[in-house]
Amino acid sequence: MTWRHEVRLLWRDRAACVVVLMWCAALLYALATGWQVAEQTRVEAANFEKAALVRTEAQRAKVAQAEQSGTVADRFAGFPSTLRAPAVLPVAPLALLTVGEMDLQPHTATVSLFTPAGAAAKGQELQSPVSLAIGRFDLGFAVVMLMPLVLLALCHNQLAEDREQRRLPLLAAQADVRHLLWRRLAWRGGAVVLPLLILTGIAVSLLASEASPLSLWSAWLAWTLPVVAWALFWLVLCGAVGGRVASTGTAAAVLVSCWLLLVLLLPAALGALVQTVSPPPSPLLATTALRTAEVQAERDRERILGRYISDHPELKISTVQDDLAWTRNYYAQMQFVEGQLQPVRAQAAVAAQAHRTWKSALVWASPAQVVELALQRAAGTDAARYEAFAAQRAEFKKTWDVPLVAPLLAGQTVSAADFRTLARFMFREPAAPVGVATAAYLLMLAAALLLFLRLVELESHAKPRVRVV
C-alpha cells in the first residue's frame, strides 16, 4: 500500500521526526502558557467580584442594623453614591488557546453613581510592560507564526528533492506524480495539524465541566477551522513551489521568503499604514478635555445645581445644606461634565471608527492577520469582546443609576430590602464566533493560487504541472 510506504518514509526521516517532536513540545508549552494567563485572569476577576460583593453585603448589614435599632452608626451607609456594583468580564472558556488581548485589557470595573461612564478599574496596569511588549508564547503564536515554518520544514523538499536526486522520472513512470505529491503533503500536514487538534481537543474536553459542551465544542470548531485552512494554504504553497522549482534550496528560499512576507512583514507594514493614515484618537487630549470640564463644573457648581433643579422639576431635589449636600452638587456637576464631553467623545468616536474601518478592511490583505483575528475571536480574546464589555458597562451604568438618582437628590438612603433589587452586571456574549469566513477566505486564497499556477501553465503551453527532469 502506498500510504504505508509514505508513513515509513516519514518515519525514517529523522530530521522530520525531530521537527514533529519539537513541534509537539512547543504546543504543550504554548498550551501551558495560555492556561496560566487565563487562570491568573480568572482568579483576579473572581477575587475582585468577591471583594465587591463582601463590601456590599457589609453595607447592607449596617443598613439593616440601623433599621432595626433606629440608630445610625454610619451616616453614609446605604447612601446611593456609596453603592458600587462590580462589572466583570468572564474569561472565555477557550481563552487558554489564544491569549490575544486578555493580558492587556481590563476584565473588571466598578460601577457607581459617581464613576464616569465606561471607566475601567484604576490601577490595573501592574503587569510587566516588557513581557507585555514581547507577547506570549501561546497557541495563537504557535499556529500563526510557527506552524507554517514547521510545514515548510517538512514539505519544502517534496518532489524538488526527487528531482535533484533524479528519482522523479522513475516515480513518474510508476504513478501519477501529482497524486503522489498531494498524498505526501497530506501525510506531513497531518503530522503537524493532528497533534494540535488532539491536544486542544483534550484541553476542551477537560473544560467541558465548566461550560456548556455545545458552546465549547462549537467555539473549538470555530478555532480549528482557520487552523486547518491556514495549514492547507501553506501545504498548497509548498506543493506549488516544490512541484515547480529545480532544487530544494530554491524551494526553501522561495517558501521562507513567502513566510517572511506574509507572516512578519505584511502585518507589520499594514499596522504602520493604518497608524499613519488613520491613527486612533489621542487618549491624552480626551483626558485633558475631561479635566477641563471638571474644573469648569467645580467653579460653577452652585449655578449648575440651580440649573439642574430648574431643569428637573419632576425630581424632588433637597436643598438642605447637610453633610451630603456635596453629593447632589457633584451629581449635577457630573451631568454637566458629561454634556461638555459629548462633542469631544463624538469626535473621538468618529476617529476610532475610521481607525477600526481601516484596520478591518486592511486585515484581509494579510492572511496571517486574518487567522490571528479568527483565533482570538473564537477564543474570546479579541478586541471586539473588550469593546463589547466597555459598551455594556456604559449601558449598565444607566440601568444602575436609574433607581438611585432620585434618593440621592432627595437626600435619602437605600433600605436593606432595596439592596436585593439593585441591578447586577451580566455580560452578554457578542455574536457567536465564526471561523467559517476565515477558513473560506484562506481556502479561496489557496484555490486562487492553484488556479493562477494552472493558468500560467496553460498560457505557456509548456511543461506539465509537475516537471519531470
Add this chain to the structure above:
Amino acid sequence: MAASNELQLVLQKEWRSLARDGRLRVLAVALVGLLLAALASGWNTAQRWQADVAAASAQDRAAWLAQGARNPHNAAHFGQVAFKPAGALAFFDPGISATVGSGVLMEAHNQNPAMLRAAEQGGGRLGGLPAAWLLQLGLPLLVVVAGYAMWAGERESGTLRLQLVQGGRWWPLLVGKAMALVAVTATIGLPLALGMFWASGGGVRTALALLAYSAYALVWVGLTLAVSAWAAQARTALAVLLALWLASTLVLPRVMADVAERAHPSPLAQAFWADVRKAQREGIDGHNASDARAKALLQTTLQRYGVSDKAALPISFTGIAMQAGEEYGNQVFDRYYGALWDTYAAQDWVRLGASLMSPLPALQALSQAAAGTDWQHHRHFVDAAEAHRRALQRFLNDDFTANAKGNDFDYRADPVLWSRAPAWHYDRPKLGAPASPVLPAAGVLALWLAVVAVMALVAARRLVREGGR
C-alpha cells in the same frame, strides 16, 4: 603573494559573487526600502505624539490654573497629570512605549500607576513597523543569506581546494569573506545611519544605537562564517543558520519573557492594592481625627505649640494630619512600588541572562536604552512624577495648615495659589541618568563577538588544515 594582495583578491571575489546574487540584491533593496519607510512612519508617529503631549500638558496646566477659589485639598485630589514625552529615538525603536502608560495622575493619597497605554487604545503591542524590529530580524537574515555558502559552497564546488592549492591561507580567506559580509551590511547601515542622524540631529544616543547594531551584525557575520565552515554542505549551513535565527529572534524572547514572569511573578493588581490599602489603614488617616495615630500626632503638635487644646492651635491641625498621612502613605508606596520595581528588575536580569543563548536580548537592551524607550527610562519618568506629586501635596497641605484654621474644608484658597504651586516639567533624561543596563548588555555583546570570532577562526583553520575537503 603578499597578504594584503591576497586579502584584496578574496574581498574582490566575494564582493563580485554577492553583487551577482539576484536574491541578495532583492533582499537588500527591500530591506533598505522598508527601513526608510519604517523610519518615516516612526518619525510621523513620534512627532504626532510629541504634539499631543505638548497640547495636553498645556491644557492640563490651563485647567490647573483655572480652578478659581477652592479648598487646597480639593485641588490636591484634582491633581496634575504628567504626560510622558516620546523617547529620544522612539521613532527608531519604540521599545515598550505601547505597553507602559503615558500619563500619571498626581493626586492626593495615591501614587497611581501610569495610565493610557497605547496598546489598550487600539495601537497594538508592536504599534506598527519599527525600524529597530526590522533590523533585529532582517540584519541577521541578510547576513545569513549572503554568507551561508561562503565556505560550504566553495567546499562543495571544489573551488576552495583550488584556492588552497594555489597557496591560499586561512586568515586572508576568512578576513576577506568577513569584510565582504560587513560591506553587505554597510549597504543597509549607511542609509539607516543617515536617516537616523537626520531625524535625531545626531548625538550619543544615535551613535550608541548604531554601534550596538553594528556589533550585532558582526556577531551574525562571525556565526554565519563559523557555521558555513563547519557544515559539510551549503544546504545544511543554511538550515542550521535559519533555525538559529528563528530560535534567537522569535522563539527565545517569548520563552524568556515567560520564564522571567514565572521566576519573578508580577503581583496581581487586586492583591497589590489590597496590601497597599491595608498598610495605609494602619497609618494616619488624614480624614479621620479619631484614629489612634492621629491622636498621637495631635499630642505632639499640641506640645510643639505649647497649648493644651486643638482650638488653641495657631494653625489647622487637619492640614498637619493630612501631610502626616501623605508621608506615611509615601513610606507605604515606597515599600510596595519598590518591591514591584525590584520584581521588574529581576525579570530584566533573567531576560538579559538569555543573551548568553542569543545576542538579541542584549541588543534590545542597548537599543531601547539608546532610544530612551526601555523600562528604566519609564521608571525615571514615573519617579520624577512621584517626586513632583509629593512636592505638590506638601505645598498644598502647608497652605491648608497655615490658612485653613477654623474653616478646614470650607476654606477657599486664593486662585493665585495655583500659579505658585510647583508646575510639572519633565525633560528627557540624558543617556546615563536612568539606570539602563548598558554596560552589562554591551559586555554580553562583546562576549558574543569574542566567542563567534574564535568559532569562525577555529572552523576556518580546521577547514583549511583539512585541505578544504
